[in-house]
Amino acid sequence: MARIRLTLCYDGTAYHGWQVQPNAVTVQQVLQDAIERITGVRSGVTGCSRTDAGVHARMFCCAFDTASPLRGDKLCNALNAVLPRDVAVYEAEEVDEAFHPRYDAKGKRYVYHLHNGRHRDPFAEGYAWHVRWPLDEQALDRAAKDLIGTHDFAAFCAAGSSVEDTVRTVSHAAVTREGDRVTFSVEADGFLYNMVRIMVGTLHDMAAGKLPYDAIPAILQSGDRAAAGVTAPPHGLCLERVFYEERKGG
Amino acid sequence: MARIRLTLCYDGTAYHGWQVQPNAVTVQQVLQDAIERITGVRSGVTGCSRTDAGVHARMFCCAFDTASPLRGDKLCNALNAVLPRDVAVYEAEEVDEAFHPRYDAKGKRYVYHLHNGRHRDPFAEGYAWHVRWPLDEQALDRAAKDLIGTHDFAAFCAAGSSVEDTVRTVSHAAVTREGDRVTFSVEADGFLYNMVRIMVGTLHDMAAGKLPYDAIPAILQSGDRAAAGVTAPPHGLCLERVFYEERKGG
Numbered sequence: 001m002a003r004i005r006l007t008l009c010y011d012g013t014a015y016h017g018w019q020v021q022p023n024a025v026t027v028q029q030v031l032q033d034a035i036e037r038i039t040g041v042r043s044g045v046t047g048c049s050r051t052d053a054g055v056h057a058r059m060f061c062c063a064f065d066t067a068s069p070l071r072g073d074k075l076c077n078a079l080n081a082v083l084p085r086d087v088a089v090y091e092a093e094e095v096d097e098a099f100h101p102r103y104d105a106k107g108k109r110y111v112y113h114l115h116n117g118r119h120r121d122p123f124a125e126g127y128a129w130h131v132r133w134p135l136d137e138q139a140l141d142r143a144a145k146d147l148i149g150t151h152d153f154a155a156f157c158a159a160g161s162s163v164e165d166t167v168r169t170v171s172h173a174a175v176t177r178e179g180d181r182v183t184f185s186v187e188a189d190g191f192l193y194n195m196v197r198i199m200v201g202t203l204h205d206m207a208a209g210k211l212p213y214d215a216i217p218a219i220l221q222s223g224d225r226a227a228a229g230v231t232a233p234p235h236g237l238c239l240e241r242v243f244y245e246e247r248k249g250g
Numbered sequence: 251m252a253r254i255r256l257t258l259c260y261d262g263t264a265y266h267g268w269q270v271q272p273n274a275v276t277v278q279q280v281l282q283d284a285i286e287r288i289t290g291v292r293s294g295v296t297g298c299s300r301t302d303a304g305v306h307a308r309m310f311c312c313a314f315d316t317a318s319p320l321r322g323d324k325l326c327n328a329l330n331a332v333l334p335r336d337v338a339v340y341e342a343e344e345v346d347e348a349f350h351p352r353y354d355a356k357g358k359r360y361v362y363h364l365h366n367g368r369h370r371d372p373f374a375e376g377y378a379w380h381v382r383w384p385l386d387e388q389a390l391d392r393a394a395k396d397l398i399g400t401h402d403f404a405a406f407c408a409a410g411s412s413v414e415d416t417v418r419t420v421s422h423a424a425v426t427r428e429g430d431r432v433t434f435s436v437e438a439d440g441f442l443y444n445m446v447r448i449m450v451g452t453l454h455d456m457a458a459g460k461l462p463y464d465a466i467p468a469i470l471q472s473g474d475r476a477a478a479g480v481t482a483p484p485h486g487l488c489l490e491r492v493f494y495e496e497r498k499g500g
Contacts (some may be wrong), residue, residue, distance in 0.1 A: 009371065009372055009373075011372040011373055011375075025274075047346065073368065074437055076368075076369055077369075080369055080370060084376050085370070086372045086375065087372060088369050088371065088372050089369065090368075090369050096423065107449040108407075118323065118326075119299060119326055119327075119330055119338050119339065119340050120330060120335070120338050121259065121338065122260050122336045122338050122378075123259075123261055123308075123396055124337065125261075125335050127373075146273050187396075195297075
């Protein structure tokens with residue numbers, strides 16, 4: 001038996017997130033189905049995170065154990081031939097048997113796209129949150145900078161989450177614009193449940209005049225989910241990259 | 251009655267092209283349905299071009315006559331509320347009653363996207379032609395420059411087309427790369443049937459070693475469709491812009 005790390009990319013539109021659940025199609029399930037078709041054996045696949053329904057991933061890492069001798073492009077091509085067209089495997093390599101995609105991740109980068117135009121963009125459906133009033137990306141970028149650093153992000157964690165340690169270190173946070181496309185990007189050593197979507201919802205509420213642009217320090221200080229903004233919808237969110245010790249693929 | 255010019259954008263994946271046809275859903279049909287729902291009257295809509303099944307449009311122009319007093323954003327919002335999510339109207343303005351979207355067009359710009367990576371990109375499915383071997387975008391850009399000028403493009407017209415005058419003026423042709431995304435863009439005063447897709451197929455055949463990179467002058471000279479390359483698949487093609495006298499929206 002050997003442990004294989006897969007690097008994949010998926011359009012999450014049609015999926016109820018990563019994790020297998022009853023009565024819903026998930027990415028983990030279609031991947032386990034594909035591995036079973038290729039290797040003849042059902043293998044459990046462990047992911048680097050549990051993305052929500054409708055969330056996308058440009059780079060997602062997962063691992064499974066197999067006796068199959070297939071590696072690299074041969075395994076990628078075999079899996080891609082049987083996977084649905086909205087999921088693709090880019091790399092497949094043997095790793096140390098102690099490797100764990102979630103516990104060994106040193107950090108992640110997410111991006112969140114907003115379509116900021118009067119009318120909807122047919123090509124952004126499912127990939128960007130449509131906000132019709134003009135967003136001031138420079139003011140939002142300055143506001144986002146207050147997220148950087150080691151803070152208790154309890155206020156940016158979905159109510160009801162059972163995680164105990166809510167301190168995380170955000171190393172990058174920025175808002176940029178290209179035409180009607182406004183993008184929030186954030187990098188941290190770890191993310192709490194709904195953390196990026198609540199960050200985006202908070203920036204959104206600033207642009208809507210519901211929160212001042214300098215609100216983030218006080219929200220962090222409060223530790224109160226109710227002090228932050230709305231939870232942005234899932235379809236604008238994309239897991240962009242997962243970093244490991246050697247910053248694999250970085 | 252007044253003539254209204256609509257500027258729209260659509261993801262062509264689900265459509266059998268622009269033009270109404272029996273037993274297939276087309277963009278013209280869903281737009282005429284939407285106009286009828288808003289105005290209460292069935293109006294014929296004339297388009298600027300007949301895009302093929304699966305082809306997209308970032309900016310498509312069409313016109314219809316109506317007694318409705320709705321204009322501008324009010325008409326856009328009313329139409330967008332009833333149109334499917336893969337079609338959106340951006341502008342709606344009253345134009346001269348002699349305006350014709352096809353005959354009055356001074357030029358068009360198309361882009362064609364290729365995904366040039368070993369494995370497929372789930373986000374490019376339906377929007378880019380997947381070519382696995384490495385494309386030399388600089389050699390292709392130099393080759394594409396041979397398309398520029400006033401030429402008889404008969405060799406770049408689908409066999410069986412009934413058009414008589416096959417002379418067109420190409421004012422811009424370029425191949426660029428951004429990561430795995432290679433894009434061919436071309437601007438001309440008019441396009442023959444399948445002209446852009448045959449141009450792309452010809453560049454593709456150069457990259458595949460089936461045609462030399464300097465083949466275009468001889469292909470143009472021949473006037474022979476068989477001398478050019480394959481017809482690239484429709485889903486990589488997007489009508490990017492239509493130019494009118496005032497270069498509306500340009």
